[in-house]
Structures are given as structure tokens and as C-alpha cells.
Amino acid sequence: MSNNININEFTGDWDYNILPENIWLSEGCYLERKESFERFRSQINPGLIIGRGVQVYTWTVFSVEPEGRLIVGNDSILVGAIFWCAESITIGERVLISYNVMIADSDFHPRDPELRRRDAIAISPEGDITQRPPLETKPVVIENYVQIGIGAIILKGVHIGAGARIGAGSVVTRNVPPGVFVTGNPARVANLQEEYL
Amino acid sequence: MRLSHDWFPEDIPSNVVIGERSWLHSSYVFLHYRSQRPCGLRVGHDTGIYIDSFFDLGTCGEVEIGNYCTIAGPIIATNNRVIIGNYVLISREVVIADSFVAAPAQLSDISYAQSVETTTSIVIGNDVWIGTKAIILKGARLGDSVIVGACAVVDFEVPPYSIVVGNPARIISLHKQKVTA
Numbered sequence A: 001m002s003n004n005i006n007i008n009e010f011t012g013d014w015d016y017n018i019l020p021e022n023i024w025l026s027e028g029c030y031l032e033r034k035e036s037f038e039r040f041r042s043q044i045n046p047g048l049i050i051g052r053g054v055q056v057y058t059w060t061v062f063s064v065e066p067e068g069r070l071i072v073g074n075d076s077i078l079v080g081a082i083f084w085c086a087e088s089i090t091i092g093e094r095v096l097i098s099y100n101v102m103i104a105d106s107d108f109h110p111r112d113p114e115l116r117r118r119d120a121i122a123i124s125p126e127g128d129i130t131q132r133p134p135l136e137t138k139p140v141v142i143e144n145y146v147q148i149g150i151g152a153i154i155l156k157g158v159h160i161g162a163g164a165r166i167g168a169g170s171v172v173t174r175n176v177p178p179g180v181f182v183t184g185n186p187a188r189v190a191n192l193q194e195e196y197l
Numbered sequence B: 001m002r003l004s005h006d007w008f009p010e011d012i013p014s015n016v017v018i019g020e021r022s023w024l025h026s027s028y029v030f031l032h033y034r035s036q037r038p039c040g041l042r043v044g045h046d047t048g049i050y051i052d053s054f055f056d057l058g059t060c061g062e063v064e065i066g067n068y069c070t071i072a073g074p075i076i077a078t079n080n081r082v083i084i085g086n087y088v089l090i091s092r093e094v095v096i097a098d099s100f101v102a103a104p105a106q107l108s109d110i111s112y113a114q115s116v117e118t119t120t121s122i123v124i125g126n127d128v129w130i131g132t133k134a135i136i137l138k139g140a141r142l143g144d145s146v147i148v149g150a151c152a153v154v155d156f157e158v159p160p161y162s163i164v165v166g167n168p169a170r171i172i173s174l175h176k177q178k179v180t181a
Helices: A113-122 B107-112
Strands: A023-025 A048-050 A061-064 A069-072 A081-085 A088-091 A101-104 A140-142 A180-183 A188-192 B016-018 B041-043 B054-057 B062-065 B075-078 B081-084 B095-097 B120-124 B135-137 B162-165 B170-174
Touching: A061 A069, A069 A081, A081 A088, A101 A140, B054 B062, B075 B081, B120 B135
Parallel strands: A023 A048, A048 A069, A061 A081, A069 A088, A081 A101, A088 A140, B016 B041, B041 B062, B054 B075, B062 B081, B075 B095, B081 B120, B095 B135
Antiparallel strands: A180 A188, B162 B170
């Protein structure tokens, strides 16, 4: 029954050249599964830049909307991040993102109830997707050396300073200063680190 | 050994022991398994390990799972020893890990396989029930019959019969007085 399974597609040994042209890969990338790119639909070039030596594991999903651009800096490790990118998500260098993390630069539905109902109708199975109200987006920026813990959620407009650490299960709704450890829902500063680089 | 029902074309690693009447959904759970220990994973009898479970063990990683457990899709990422008792229920999307920023062990780490002492980082007692998306971190010692609520983050000792919820987790009650003779 397992004859048609190609193990190389699970261990990063597939042909990265089949990816769309607006995905720019640098040297030494490890992309475990091509399924990570199944929901990539950016129309801009580049829509995704993956830096040198970046490791992307099985659970990662690059869900990038037609207008979205996602940048991942050198030597970052993406274990299980789901990126919901409608405009811009920027990840710095040597960033570590653990399991079951979610990072979004939009809430993907309007806050206003009337607009939201219109959105619900537009995205229904037989709906007219062109009638969706415009998405409100705010870029997400994650600076160098940031560590994002298991199950953390990073919401739109958040800027995480260099070397900050995001505790497991945190929900980050506001900017995080460099070098601090935040935790909880909503995430708050737990203690200051003396050194972070 | 190859599982007869397996969709993933790999063998079960040779240092994995699975007890009688236990069920493992696929060798896919060992995608990032790097344990070089004599026994990296030991599973008791009558235990089920279901889809979306992963054993992301480092070279020194050891996991022991007891009897009659239902392991419904957690990720266990450790380079130490994790001990899980009998009759334990673990829900979907749970992560059991050494570090709050755990990652799969990398192939390049294999060189230090024999040089690092394995220490016990997490102990889960008998009859424990772990809710969905809970995160169990190094230092967690869950006593017998503990209930861990959904999305709780636990990295400390929890006495038997406690219910622990929230992030950071706190013990909210005892669900039954321990019977003392």
C-alpha cells in the first residue's frame, strides 16, 4: 500500500526548483516538505524570501495571500510556524520558532459586524469572493535572535525586538521590547534579560 | 520491523519496543527520531499511539510509556528521559518538550550520543488526563490522576488528584480526596 509514497518528499530531498519563481531561496536551505508551500499564492515578486541555511520543518505552512510578502532571515529555524501573511511578515536572522506557532499580519475578517457579515457571505462555498471587504493588515516584524515558544500566537502589527523570548502558549498582541521574556495571554513582560545577543 | 498497516515506507527503529496489543499508527511518528540509546522508546501493552503523534527525540532521548494509554497526537521533543505512566490520556496538539523553544534534533548532533548523561526531565503519573494544546515542559512532575486543562503550560510539580489549568498554570482544585488507609 505504501508503494506510491516517496520518502524524499518527507525528508527535504525533493527538487526545490519546482517552487514558483517568486519564491527566492538562498544556499543551504532545508525544506522538509513541499506541502509547506501549498497555500502560497502571492502574486508579487518576490513573495517569499528564504535566507541562507534556513531550516523549515514539516509542520510549517506559508499561507501567503496574493499581495503578501514574507521574508525569513539567514539561519533561522522554523519548526512549526503557520504564517498567515496578507501584507508583510519579516523574520530576522537566527530566529527560532518552535512547534504549533501561529503568526498573522491580519485578523482576516472585518471587526465591524455589518462588514463581517458581508465577508461571511462572500467567502461562502457559492459566494463571490471578489465582494470581500478589504482586509485590514499591519506588518509583523520579528528581529534577529528572537525565540518564539511552543504554541505562541503573534497577532497583526506586532514588532518583536532583537533577542526577545516569547514563552510557550503566549498570545502576543502588542510590541515586545528587545531582550525581554514575555508570557501569558495577553503576553506581558516576565523579566528583563541582562544580555540577549 | 515494518508495520503491516503502515502508509509510510519506513521501518520502526530497532531501539523501539512496543508491547502486546498496542497500536502504532505509523512509522511516520519517527520522522525526527534520533535516539541512540539502547531503548529510545518503550511502549507497554494495550496502548494506542495515533495519528499526528511525533517522537522528536535527540540522540540521548528516552521515552517510556505505560499500559492502556491513549496517545492521540502529541509531539514529544526531548533529549532527556520522559516517563509516562499507565492509563494516561493525552489529547491532540499537546507538546511535551525539554525547552519552551524545542525543535527537532538535527542530524549533526549525533556525534555526542554517548557523551551526555540522560536525566529524567518529565514524569507523568498514572491515570493522568492531558487536555488539548496543553504544553508540558522540563521539570513537570504530574502526580497520579492529575487533570491538565486545555492550553495549560506546566513546568512544575503537580500533586496527585489536582486539576491544573491556565498559562502560567495554577492548581485550581483537587478533584478527589486521596483515600488514606
